[in-house]
Amino acid sequence: MANKTLQVEDVSKLYRIGNASDLERQGSNRFLNMLQRPLTNYRKYRSLYRFTEAERSGTAESNDVLWALRNVSFSVEPGEVMALVGANGAGKSTLLKIISRITPPTMGRVTVRGRVSCLLEVGTGFHPELTGRENIYMNGTILGMRKREVDARFDDIVEFSGVGKFIDTPTKRFSSGMNVRLAFAVMAHLEPELLIVDEVLAVGDAEFQRKCLNTMSDVGKHGKTVLFVSHNMAAVTRLCTRGILIRDGEAVMDGSAADVVHAHLTHGSSEVAEREWADINEAPGDDAVRLRAVRVVSDSGAPIGAIESDKAIGLQMTYDVLEPGHVLSPYFTVVSDAGTDLFTTIDPDPAAGEVARKPGRYTSTAWVPANLLAEGSHYLRVVMRSVQAKHRPFTERDVVAFTVVDAEGGAASSWWEGKPSGIIKPQLEWGTEYVQPDMVIEG
Numbered sequence: 001m002a003n004k005t006l007q008v009e010d011v012s013k014l015y016r017i018g019n020a021s022d023l024e025r026q027g028s029n030r031f032l033n034m035l036q037r038p039l040t041n042y043r044k045y046r047s048l049y050r051f052t053e054a055e056r057s058g059t060a061e062s063n064d065v066l067w068a069l070r071n072v073s074f075s076v077e078p079g080e081v082m083a084l085v086g087a088n089g090a091g092k093s094t095l096l097k098i099i100s101r102i103t104p105p106t107m108g109r110v111t112v113r114g115r116v117s118c119l120l121e122v123g124t125g126f127h128p129e130l131t132g133r134e135n136i137y138m139n140g141t142i143l144g145m146r147k148r149e150v151d152a153r154f155d156d157i158v159e160f161s162g163v164g165k166f167i168d169t170p171t172k173r174f175s176s177g178m179n180v181r182l183a184f185a186v187m188a189h190l191e192p193e194l195l196i197v198d199e200v201l202a203v204g205d206a207e208f209q210r211k212c213l214n215t216m217s218d219v220g221k222h223g224k225t226v227l228f229v230s231h232n233m234a235a236v237t238r239l240c241t242r243g244i245l246i247r248d249g250e251a252v253m254d255g256s257a258a259d260v261v262h263a264h265l266t267h268g269s270s271e272v273a274e275r276e277w278a279d280i281n282e283a284p285g286d287d288a289v290r291l292r293a294v295r296v297v298s299d300s301g302a303p304i305g306a307i308e309s310d311k312a313i314g315l316q317m318t319y320d321v322l323e324p325g326h327v328l329s330p331y332f333t334v335v336s337d338a339g340t341d342l343f344t345t346i347d348p349d350p351a352a353g354e355v356a357r358k359p360g361r362y363t364s365t366a367w368v369p370a371n372l373l374a375e376g377s378h379y380l381r382v383v384m385r386s387v388q389a390k391h392r393p394f395t396e397r398d399v400v401a402f403t404v405v406d407a408e409g410g411a412a413s414s415w416w417e418g419k420p421s422g423i424i425k426p427q428l429e430w431g432t433e434y435v436q437p438d439m440v441i442e443g
Ligand SMILES: Nc1ncnc2c1ncn2[C@@H]1O[C@H](COP(=O)(O)OP(=O)(O)O)[C@@H](O)[C@H]1O
Pocket: 015, 016, 017, 020, 066, 067, 068, 086, 087, 088, 089, 090, 091, 092, 093, 094, 095
């Protein structure tokens, strides 16, 4: 432990899923319920954390328990910016909650040296009745700071958060974006030894996300430790010095962030970019045509949410033509993270714009070539044109998002300035000729 910030030793977490959902189902009446049936509820609550030997050893018949984590061990040193990478439900948030002592491990041990501040997806840790100012001081106190220490950082926190003139308003009046901005500003400026950030950046706009990523990187450079979970694989690769891959509750890989992201993406278990409309009555469209599904697919045809820049990307839509006689021409627009339309693509086959489609289901796929898009998030706009009627049965904006990640060892890795600028990154043919030897420039 000598110079470690964090040590996780053989941590396992067993959840009781039956009872958890019971409690969840009671929803907002939970509190009332607790008052009315205190003993039953207390027992139920206790049972969430009590397991039989058989359940612990995995020999129990019961299937109402779930191992969210199994024998996870690692340690983190000062200055490391570490990512936990894994599919939805892998156990990342559970691990972060155990490290921040929100929930206890069923087995194993976590040791943290110094102050921990955490920003988890579940909530920002603010008291809604307190003003922004009061919450800043309260959080400082929780972290063991003196008023003087918080005073010294107060202006920086407010400025970073951008909530300036609302600082004396109770935070329950804040939008979720404002809450997250202020919470992040507090967490980052109160100088914890260990900063934990789980998914929350998705709420902020692109500019704020950039600010947060820079701040986390600075925290690492100042010898503090960061644990970071994000679906933004580009941010993970760029920001983190190390990654741990979590698969079904187990730490299956510990290596450079780039290697771990690569393993995650190529395993095929990453997030998928897919939207489906199961109920045709709710599907976008009209009496002639309805949109049923939109997907981003890899070259094998599998839906994929994050893809390496050296792979082709399939943009796919499935639609039902319900009436005969319509000339229907679908198209896609790929939109950058910052909201700029990068390009629009329409089926170049003349038939697509001239021939009526007979009723039935269609799937159209447009292939974006490898090595065209730049690293980062992209959004898809899906449009159907009804050519003779000169109208659009549907226009769906930001239907799905997908992330492009620079292929490992790609050209960008040799860029000592960081990321090459530009919103696309086509691979161009280059040629350099030695034209003549005697070009002497005389002064
Ligand atoms: N309070 C809970 N009770 C029961 N099961 C839970 C609870 N919290 C999480 N789980 C389950 O534990 C597993 C890991 O969840 P989580 O840590 O949230 O994953 P991740 O953050 O990687 O998406 C999932 O199967 C999830 O359904």
